[in-house]
Amino acid sequence: MNILLGITGGIAAYRAAELARTLTKRGHVVRCCLTDAGSRFITPLTLASLTGQPCFGANPDYHEWRPNPVIEHIDLARWADVAAVVPATADIIGKTANGLAPDLLSTLLLATTAKVLWAPAMNTAMWAHPAVRANVATLKGFGHTIVEPVEGLLACGEEGAGKLADILDIADAVEALAGPAHPSLQGRRILVTAGPTREDLDPVRTLTNRSSGEMGVELARAFRNLGARVDLVLGGELPAPWGVATRRVRSADQMLAACRELWPEMDGLVAAAAVADQRPETFSPEKVKKAEGPETLTLVRTPDVLATLAAEKRPGQWLLGFAAESEAHVPNATAKLRKKGLDAILVNDIGGGRAFGHQANTLLPVTAAGPGEPLGPLPKDALAQAVANWWGDRLG
Numbered sequence: 001m002n003i004l005l006g007i008t009g010g011i012a013a014y015r016a017a018e019l020a021r022t023l024t025k026r027g028h029v030v031r032c033c034l035t036d037a038g039s040r041f042i043t044p045l046t047l048a049s050l051t052g053q054p055c056f057g058a059n060p061d062y063h064e065w066r067p068n069p070v071i072e073h074i075d076l077a078r079w080a081d082v083a084a085v086v087p088a089t090a091d092i093i094g095k096t097a098n099g100l101a102p103d104l105l106s107t108l109l110l111a112t113t114a115k116v117l118w119a120p121a122m123n124t125a126m127w128a129h130p131a132v133r134a135n136v137a138t139l140k141g142f143g144h145t146i147v148e149p150v151e152g153l154l155a156c157g158e159e160g161a162g163k164l165a166d167i168l169d170i171a172d173a174v175e176a177l178a179g180p181a182h183p184s185l186q187g188r189r190i191l192v193t194a195g196p197t198r199e200d201l202d203p204v205r206t207l208t209n210r211s212s213g214e215m216g217v218e219l220a221r222a223f224r225n226l227g228a229r230v231d232l233v234l235g236g237e238l239p240a241p242w243g244v245a246t247r248r249v250r251s252a253d254q255m256l257a258a259c260r261e262l263w264p265e266m267d268g269l270v271a272a273a274a275v276a277d278q279r280p281e282t283f284s285p286e287k288v289k290k291a292e293g294p295e296t297l298t299l300v301r302t303p304d305v306l307a308t309l310a311a312e313k314r315p316g317q318w319l320l321g322f323a324a325e326s327e328a329h330v331p332n333a334t335a336k337l338r339k340k341g342l343d344a345i346l347v348n349d350i351g352g353g354r355a356f357g358h359q360a361n362t363l364l365p366v367t368a369a370g371p372g373e374p375l376g377p378l379p380k381d382a383l384a385q386a387v388a389n390w391w392g393d394r395l396g
């Protein structure tokens with residue numbers, strides 16, 4: 001995708017270099033456009049080197065407007081699939097909200113019909129100023145997306161709202177905005193479960209499993225990028241993805257409670273969490289002391305989240321499950337599909353420690369019609385996209 005990255009004159013301009021790099025590494029073509037004030041904070045040389053593309057706008061060699069066979073602001077405005085202004089000053093926000101175009105960036109922001117995203121960063125009092133609030137509301141009224149600044153310690157020494165959002169969140173927001181929606185997923189409400197659950201023995205000890213939750217989080221991102229409204233019920237420590245309503249849970253009981261609350265509103269379920277099958281029979285509020293001789297831990301079954309939601313499903317709702325199998329993949333997956341009343345199951349070959357951690361992975365889709373074509377091997381983000389597209393196509 002073609003991303004036009006506008007960089008304006010705030011202290012957070014240096015962080016735009018990381019965003020340019022991140023988006024380039026994710027396979028996008030990124031062209032930067034610096035304002036004059038932006039170029040006091042970061043150089044065109046840095047941005048051109050990181051993106052492998054020319055950097056437009058303010059430039060020590062040719063300044064704002066260069067003699068050029070193409071009309072730069074129109075050319076860039078047409079080229080972009082998405083225009084993201086990161087960081088966005090109070091100044092550029094005010095200009096665009098009021099239709100002003102004194103330089104290349106502000107001009108192309110008026111000229112473009114691409115989707116526009118803003119990641120503002122400024123002093124807390126500036127961000128709270130009624131003029132800025134009104135201008136941001138105007139931009140939202142244009143249909144633009146705002147990645148809200150976060151609270152934290154600002155470069156000016158103040159603490160409060162106005163700090164540039166996390167770069168990975170901004171990258172996510174750009175991708176979510178620009179990606180084409182899938183017709184059968186757009187606007188659909190999808191519940192994704194991800195991560196391990198933890199079953200506590202006492203205040204310091206817990207039973208869990210080796211799932212990181214990465215695949216489930218990538219699935220939430222992938223369905224979001226295809227236009228679905230995603231709710232994520234997440235165990236483990238991974239950060240919540242941008243644009244996904246996330247509830248954090250610890251135990252299987254908590255995961256079930258959160259899912260049951262959301263399920264009636266949903267169109268479908270993507271159950272990628274690695275829910276513990278057992279938990280200790282009792283929880284000791286005090287740390288359990290070691291004893292002499294062999295020690296026994298009695299385990300009891302946890303609730304079956306997937307089976308419970310399948311039993312409570314209303315007509316039209318669909319369920320996608322995952323199975324981690326180390327042997328007899330298809331027969332085991334087919335048995336699980338029938339037993340739990342799923343629409344499809346994606347089989348993960350965990351033989352030899354595969355599927356955990358960061359390496360490329362393959363998923364075999366199994367439906368009532370039998371096994372389909374394997375998806376992958378792909379890294380987890382690309383694999384999640386393949387799953388979301390495959391399922392969207394099947395729904396269609």
Ligand SMILES: Cc1cc2nc3c(=O)[nH]c(=O)nc-3n(C[C@H](O)[C@H](O)[C@H](O)COP(=O)(O)O)c2cc1C
Pocket residue numbers: 007008009010011012035036037038088089090091092121122123126
């Ligand atoms: C050291 C310094 C830091 C600044 N940081 C910010 C900032 O974080 N956010 C902001 O809105 N303006 C900030 N400004 C003010 C802008 O640079 C100023 O409004 C400028 O005209 C913005 O121009 P531009 O929007 O064309 O880049 C800062 C100014 C200076 C001198």
